[in-house]
Amino acid sequence: PYTGSGVQASAIAIDKVFTKRIWETHKLPTPRYRLIESAERAHLNEVADDLRLPLIVKPPHEGSTIGITRVLGYSGMAEAFELARKYDDAVLAEEFIEGRELTCAILGEGKQAAALPLVEIRAPGANYDYHNKYFGNETKYVCPAPIEDALGETIQQLSLRAYNALGARGWGRIDVMLSKQEEPYLLELNTSPGMTGHSLVPIAARAVGISYEDLVLRTLALATLDQKAP
Numbered sequence: 001p002y003t004g005s006g007v008q009a010s011a012i013a014i015d016k017v018f019t020k021r022i023w024e025t026h027k028l029p030t031p032r033y034r035l036i037e038s039a040e041r042a043h044l045n046e047v048a049d050d051l052r053l054p055l056i057v058k059p060p061h062e063g064s065t066i067g068i069t070r071v072l073g074y075s076g077m078a079e080a081f082e083l084a085r086k087y088d089d090a091v092l093a094e095e096f097i098e099g100r101e102l103t104c105a106i107l108g109e110g111k112q113a114a115a116l117p118l119v120e121i122r123a124p125g126a127n128y129d130y131h132n133k134y135f136g137n138e139t140k141y142v143c144p145a146p147i148e149d150a151l152g153e154t155i156q157q158l159s160l161r162a163y164n165a166l167g168a169r170g171w172g173r174i175d176v177m178l179s180k181q182e183e184p185y186l187l188e189l190n191t192s193p194g195m196t197g198h199s200l201v202p203i204a205a206r207a208v209g210i211s212y213e214d215l216v217l218r219t220l221a222l223a224t225l226d227q228k229a230p
């Protein structure tokens, strides 16, 4: 047995394009996207026109904000594509969602899965990059996120549906952008989120009185086998 999601959910979640396709079939909100097929100028411009600038370019199989660019103008498209290509064969372009950044930790499986309080991530200059994730101490994490109860519950429900749509279990964390119009957009599911003392899932657990030790024990208790022994 092992903790967290099985092979299938983990493999889907590590691919942001597959994740989005599944969420779309479940009518779950995720930023509009296109795959960038080549560095040809006409193609890059067409993608930029379709998604509108600014937009986000990212390698779909990476994490830790590696290889991600916020593209402000047409001239930035080629460089962003080349950077993402260093990490991945495929390159994902996404509509840029300007607004607040939230994350929703989830414990459990299926109907028993439960969302922890939302965490708001406030990075300097709204730039939650590799440095700000792991090294800077200017990023602030606010839990529970100060948003209206009804909106918070809606985001937790969407996150639970998104988690179950991918068949995740044990524990996980959904990254969410909340637009200026207060519309939530799901970015990704992390099936093996950070688990240091100051990581996001432990922060969310602490807000409902679950200590780091309890969180580890709960996660361990949920460890399961994919196949029952004969």
Ligand SMILES: Nc1ncnc2c1ncn2[C@@H]1O[C@H](COP(=O)(O)OP(=O)(O)O)[C@@H](O)[C@H]1O
Pocket: 031, 056, 062, 063, 064, 065, 066, 068, 094, 095, 096, 097, 098, 101, 127, 128, 175, 177, 187, 188
């Ligand atoms: N479509 C988007 N609109 C606005 N910001 C985004 C978008 N996609 C990613 N970001 C920003 O980049 C960060 C990393 O993106 P994410 O998709 O979560 O990839 P990962 O965490 O695996 O690197 C997010 O936390 C957010 O700050």
Ligand SMILES: [Mg+2]
Pocket: 064, 175, 188
């Ligand atoms: Mg993320």
